[in-house]
Every structure is written in C-alpha cells, then in structure tokens.
Amino acid sequence: MGKIKEFIRKNKQFTLFAILALGLIAVAILAPVLTKYDPYQANLGGALQAPSAEHWFGTDKLGRDLFTRIIYGSRVSLAASLTVVAIIFVGGSLLGVIAGYFGKAVDTVIMRLSDMMISFPGMVLAIAVAGILGASIRNAIIAIAIVSWTKYARMSRSLVLKIRHVDYVSAAVVTGSKVSYILRKYMIPNILPTMVITAATDIGGMMLELAGLSFLGFGAQAPTPEWGLMLNEGRVFMQNAPWMMIFPGLAIFVTVVIFNLLGDSLRDVMDVRDE
C-alpha cells in the first residue's frame, strides 16, 4: 500500500490520466447502465431535438438519443483503436526484432517492404486499402494496421541492432542458447519499454485515423454508433443541429487527449533516461 502511495506521489500526472483512461473504459463497459435508451432505437417523430433534460446531447436525424450513441460509440472506438494498436505493436515489433536479429536477406526483405509502405501517404493508402476491401470497421482496422506497422518494425529493429552484438548476447550465442530463448530473454525485454510507450502514445492517433476513415465513409457503417461516422452524419446539420457534430467531436477530442497525455506520462514513468 505504501509503495502504491509512493508511486502515486511520484507520478501524479500518470495516475490522473490512468484513472481517466480507466474511466473511459468503464464508460464503455457500463454503457447499458449509464443510459436508459437503446443506441439503435429510432423515434422518427422526435428527430433533431436540441439538448434537454430528456436527451442530454439532443437527438439525431432518426430521433436516436445522442448521449446514448456517444456512450455506446466509446465501445466501438476504444475497441477498434486498441485492436489496431495491439496488431501493429505485436506484428510490427516482431518483424522488427526478426529483421534486426537475423539481418542480411531477412532484414532487407522486411525493411524494403516497410520502405514501400512508408513511401505512400498513410491516410491515402489506408483509404485505398479500405476502398478495395469494402467499407466496414473491421476493414478499417486492417487498412490502418497495414500502413502503421512500419514504425514499430523500424524502431524495434534499431533497438535490437543496438544490443545485437553486445557481449552478453554473444555469450549467449556461444554457450549454445536457442534463438527463441535469446529473443525472449534478451531482445524483447530490452525493447519492450520503448515499444510500450510508443504504443500508448499511438492510441490517440489511431483513434483519430479510424474516426477519419469512418468520417469519409470507409470505416463504420450506419447505423453503428461510431464517433467519426456520427460526425459525418451531423455534418449536413452543422448550422441547424450543431449538437450532432459538437458532442461526437468532443468525445473524440477528450478521448484522444486523455490517451495522448497518458502515453506521455507513461514515458516519464518508464523512460530510464530521465532517471
């Protein structure tokens, strides 16, 4: 208990944002408890109502409660962003470690592939991939993962290269350690802190990209309550029912800020260089 208190005292910023992030996840999980409406339940006669005691964030063009849709939207947005980050974190790091450790042809193939991916503007390539695969949130996740893994691969490769030829690794090799053991015991633990920090700071960015794809019609499809899609639905009502844009926009803004700052403060906590 004392240790926890000490940690909190030392890392106030991190604690605050961790609590806020956990709060967001709690909101997503507890969505049915937090609102009495169904996010899909239309009330065609009650469309475009301004925010009121009955509908805190107003209603949309089909009379659906916007507060409910935003609360449920956190499920889609959070789950999708965390999935993207998990995929690129695991996939990208693994490819980078393999490239860095084995070098030569393996390194060349993986890194040239990565060079090819980063030679395209990320969002444009994601739009192309999502366009070819068809519009859905799953395909948007695949599209963004395809264009975003390179950062992790390049970073983990460079971290592995830094320690590839240090004495304890060479010692492990000459004492007959298996490759998988070396990777597991020496390489991954060494790169993990940096990669975790990168992943944490990426959550916000990925959320924005997913919302962007949905906004453009390449991600979530109606009637899914997804923030980017809701922004797009509200776009045509910008002048008359601004709440249809303001609240989904705020939801994206708040969530992205929380995860970005969480990532930043996580770096402060984990980055040994500051010590």
Place this chain on the structure above:
Amino acid sequence: MKKFLTMLFGTLLVLAMVSGCGSKDGGASSAADGDTLKFGCFGYADTLDPGDQINAAWDNMRIGIGECLFNFDDTMTVQPNLCDEYSTEDHITWVFHIRDGVKFSNGNDVTPQSVIDCFEDIFGNEEGTSTPRKFIDYKTMTADNEARTLTIELNAAQPDLCKNLAYPVFMVLDTTGDYDFDTNPIGTGPYVLTSYEPKVSATLTANENYWNGEVPFKNVEVYYLGDDDAKTLALQAGDVNLVENITSAADLKMFADDDNYNVSIAQGVRCGFAYINQDGVLSDETLRHAILKAIDDDTLCETTVGGLYTAGYSVLPSALDYGYDNLTDPDPFDTDAAVKMLDDAGYVDSDGDGIREINGENISLNYITYPNRCLSDFAEAIQSTLGEIGIEVKVNSTDSDTEWNMMVNGEYDLCDSNWTTVGNGDPTEYLANWYSGYEGTDANANWCHYKNAEFDACYDALASEFDNAKRAELIQQMQQILLDDGAVLVHGYYNSSFISDTSITDANIHTADYYWLTTEIKPAS
C-alpha cells in the same frame, strides 16, 4: 539580440497566420449587380450535346440555351413553344408549323429544315446514350420551308408526339457552319453560352435575338457545385444569388425562416421509391405487405427528410392526373397489423436473436441505396423501423453507378431509386419498370422481376390507346395492381426547390425538372 530575433520571428509568424483570416473586400455581399445572375447548381453531364446524354440535354435546357418545339406547363400538359400549331389524323403522320420570327441566338432563322438538320444530328449520334429512337421512331422527316411546316412520319402510331417533342433531347439547335453541340450549342433560348467548363462553370449572355420577350439578365454565371453544403454556403456568402435543390431539410428550413431568402418549393414529378426484388425473400407477398404496413411514410417524409418529399403510396405522384384519389392503399401505416400479419404467417423469431425467420432462415434484407435526394436517409430510417418488427435490413449505401449495376444483376432485396415519372409527359416509359413483356430484350427495364399478367395487358393496351381519358384509366388500373401486389415501396414525391436571395425575384421552381433559368427570373429592382 537572440531574444529580439525570437520576438521578431514570433511576431512575423503570428502576422502570417492572421493574414489568412481576412475576408475579401466588402465581405459577404450580394452577388447580383442587377445585370448579372449568379446561379449555383449541380452539373450532371460533361457535355451539352443532347444527342450524347439525356443529362446533357437537361443541363443544356436548364441554363436557358436550348428549347423544344413544345414545352410542359406545371400540370405537365404540353404547350406550344417553337411550334405554334400542329395536326395529325392517324397519329402516324404529324405536321408541325414552326412559329414565325423564331431565330437562333446567332441570328439565323429557325426553319423546318433547320429543325430536321438538328434532329438528324441527334438521331445520328451513334455513340450517345440519349436513345432518341426510344421516344420518336420516325420513318421520314420532311420540311416545307415556304409553309414553315415540318412533317414527321412515324413507323408506328404514337398517342401524343408533341409530348415527346417537348422532351429536352429534342431541343432545336443550329447546325450551320462549324457547329459544336458539345461545348458551344447555339439554341433559341433566352441565354447564349459564352464559356463552358464541364462540372465547373459556364457563363452566358442575354440572347439579343430572343423570340419570346425581353431577357432579364445581361449576364449569367453558372457555378456547378457538387454538394449541398457548397450550395448553402455559397448562397449565404453571397457568391451566388440562386441555387437549386438543397436537399438538406435543415438547411432548407433555415432559408425558409430567414427573410433575406426566398424559398420556392413545388411538388415535382419525381417519385422516390425502392424496387422490391421479387426473385429473393421478398417474393413472399405477406412479407411485402407487412413491410409496407410497418413503414410510416408520413413521418419519414415530413420529419426524417424534413418535408422534401410529399408522402404517397402510389408510383405516380398525387399531383398528376392519373386518378391518385381513386386508388385504395391496402397497406396504410399500422405497426400492429404488420406484426400480426407476420405472426399469423408463422414468421416468428424462434431462436431468440431478435430476427424473424422464414423456413428457418433469418429475414435479412439487402437494401442498396445511394446518397441522392435523401434516399439514403429513407433507407436508414426503414432499416430502423423494420428492425423493430424483427426484420433485419442491411443498408449498403454506394454510388449511383454501383447501385445501378447491382440492381441490373439482381444483387438486392430493396433498391432505392428516384424517377422522373413523366419526363416526356407520359408515364409509360416509367411503368415499364414493372412490365415483364420486355424481358430478355434490350428494352427490358423490369429489374425487380415483377410479373402480373393483368398489369402487362394494361401496359400493352397503352400502346394502342390514344384517347387520353382512357389512357388515364388504364394507368390508374396499373397503379392499383401494383398496390394490391405490394410491388413497390414508395417513399413519396420529391419536392424540387429554388432558393434565392432578395436581389432577384420570381425564382419559382417548375414541376418539370429541366426548366431552371427562364425569363421569369428577374432582378429585384
């Protein structure tokens, strides 16, 4: 020094940022200076050649270049225009008298021969998609310039050729010299094209040789604006004086509530509906009727799309003279009745997933739509409505070309569409959407695979029935057959709109969708 330089750069940076926030001189002012009309509209074609595309013919006529021998009034009754008299005895040979004194905008006389020359160009355009033969299947066209008469002999009798001649594809353009229908058509309308950049802009000047009164504006600038927001913002900023068909109900209401703008709305002849594919799960008549009962057209039209449609149940708009009031709607909105119908038929949700089943399979409808004239809004609302009675609807909102291809390939259960029901003054072509007699031929338009022998017999009878009252009776009968069969999911009838600022007057939208810039629209002072 370092501090000074930092401050200097900081100040410059701020100034550079702020400089982008300025507005043009004078700010948002009205675009009209009395002589010039600035019009924001959607451009459908990349040419103005009526023989090339039907959309091109419409675009051409919409900005006041080309005119036809006849035109339609707001009840879609055909009226004389460049032709002032006509006669026919057998509906095969038609004689049209070309009005005296009508000139093309370049000063050339409009003679019967010039009309034939123009029509021959349009009919001769083999690469075009306007299919003029579909409207007028002529055998010979002869001109008597002395008598100013044009004689058209048809291969088969037609009830009313004048209606077809009023269709924009049959506009009269000058073919003398080195003419160019594509980008520089010379017509008889009030305005003369001076520049044209497809889908971007066009400029026009008043036609000094206009035959039908004074032309109110010396200059017209047409801006082809791709989306509704652009039209709204351009009108608000004063960049244009007039826009057509803002399809955001909220924006339309905003303009209607503002004294600085005039909104003209007219029930047009367009019908918004969804084809019901009878080759799939919707071949089940009970299911079709239950679906039609479950949908609240009034709320959809009045609230969901904000009055941009007038609710209705038949495929032909209530404003037309085809007996709408005599029709009986077998499926008025009644959710309970819809649920009971499904329950009675045994279409219940037995596996508890919230979706009813037919023969053990979930009722899941593939609804294709595209974002045009609020069609996708209807689709989303219907998806939600049917979800509540246990019918799953998957909405696939795509572009119009993809939707068309999916429709032709039968890859749908419901397919949204928006048709000009009497584009050439008669609904026969439109009703072919449910006529099975053309199946397997190029003329087939029955992409929903609807079959009803009685309907087909009425359709066949239309071809040889020239009495307008009897035609109307047949058409009324056909509408009732479609209603009784639950063959079409009709959303309502699209209301066209013109929104203008106060610098111009009399900007009233017409029933027919191709009369936009007419001499009725004038400067305010």
